[in-house]
Amino acid sequence: MYRYSEIDRSFVKERVCQYRDQVSRRLSGALTEDEFKPLRLMNGVYLQLHAYMLRVAIPYGTLSAHQMRGLANISERWDKGYGHLTTRQNIQFNWPKLVDTPDILNALAELDMHAIQTSGNTIRNVTTDHFAGAALDEVADPRPYAEWIRQWSTDHPEFQFLPRKFKIAISAGRQDRAVIKAHDIGLRLVAGACGPAFDIYIGGGLGRTPVVGSLVFKSVPVDRLLPHLEGILTVYNLAGRRDNKYKARIKILFQSMGLEAFKYEVERILPRINDTFGDSSEAQLESLLNAFAIPTLPSRDVGPYWDAVNSRADFKGWVKQNVTPHLKEGYAAVTVSLKAHGHAPGDASASQMRALADLAEQVGFGELRVSHEQNIVLPHVAQSDLMAVFDRLQREGLATANIGLVSDLIACPGMDYCALATARSIPIGQQIALRYESLEQELGPLRIKISGCINACGHHHVGDIGILGLDKAGVENYQITLGGRTGMDAAVGEKMGPGFTESELLLALDRLFSAYLALRRDSNEVFSETVRRLGTATFKSALYEVADAA
């Protein structure tokens, strides 16, 4: 894992001091709220419905056990004893007091963490595959490149006041697990002619104008990555709209210019930008590649593991659902579900965070990941340790065997916490998880994604079933989209029709699932395949059949 340098530490400490002074001046009246608001947002402090909210960056979702334990301590000392993992691989604390936020940021700095650029019109946390470094199908570990981009983009003087926020994701596997085509810039690490290279996708994004990103630059050599990013951001910074926030994302500019014109503008300024990136940048990458070396994974006897698989049905079921093959034989990546049926998706209590830190230290080489699907991953666990991991997770309420099933749904905070939301999402997710608990194995792999407003933090556009909560004449109303998908063949789901009230929604899902079970070829055809084979119209009929009958 990357460790902060003294430069990192002094920068973060200095920002904490600046922020402490800003809070002090706000409380003394020297700063008005209008003056203070952009300053607190630059440090991740929002005001939501019931309280302030602090969003803490977890770069590319990677955490040490020490950091996880520190987050648990922060949640207990200054919050309500839990944290909420987000679809940007970050963690949010929902209840801090403003007066405490400088102390929290200081505690984060002690952990080599911060909340800088978790808000505002700047480059946000770079996300990547939660199995990075452990995945069987990856070209190389994408995290050194993510860290390289983090260092380049943090406090970048040109890009602190972009037209709008900017999101970058990197994927390195044959299978895209970072939803790169739904990002302003999506990077795919590929095997180039002379080593690793990047395919660069531009102009993806969800929100009110969902767009799948387009491949613009193919097989860009690693040493040209940062100049290309700087070029793309420069074109966007100069030409992106600032008169209308709803038209300000790069996808709008990219669409209005067209792919070739946008590419031409980037290539036109690339020679000048190339000159500004010298050898030091490549030396920096070399050092990062070493920092992310995979730990030495000693061979272990897997006999006890197979004995346990064959003797305990609950363990076998959990392995089947939550354990992923590892590039090293005898090892596995464990996805710890934060979706126990009926619990708020993505929430982890302080004691659970500590248990995860313990496990990471004891059997996980000290490392944890936050997935964009709001779960925790232990990336390197010997198969011989899986039984002990399972037992500990069971004691902590973390052994739900539901990864990829109905209850492993994504839900944004929604109106329970978010000031922008137009409807609740977490309670909808809780009800769905409980309602279909006994049926979810039969339903098989199925991705439900719920957003509480059009900003689509819950990624509803790319769910097998997307649910968007809106305010319809003072009543929560939930629109359903079908056919969305992530991956290299990402697609935006199709809106089915009029929305449903909260109670109607569950009945509509009943009909949808009934239709799937009746229409699938066999139990091997998963929901998304049946929808693709038959088209969404068939399922739209199922969704609305009662209304039509009436």
Added chain:
Amino acid sequence: MARLDAPAVVTANCLLAGHVLYLSETQEWVTQLSAAHRFDCLEAAKVMAAKVNDPSRVIGVELVGVSTSPGETVARHYREAIRANGPGAYVFAPPIGEGDVSVQ
């Protein structure tokens, strides 16, 4: 944003802690909607909201509509009900709303 009709209450968030506040009849900030003063005249409510907008104590002073039920003050819109009652997202406790599944 829906049109605001009377009756209404004055609400804000606490600067220091961020929690939800309502203006009481005695012009104190309280945390319970039920203790908020209900204005039947929107103009009077706006005058009062401007008067109590002390940026050293509160943020985002605004008016929100409440029900006209006699003897009680209830949020008219679900957003304000959530602000008044706290998150409906149950942390580490079972939620409401379970029902019979009718998937065939």
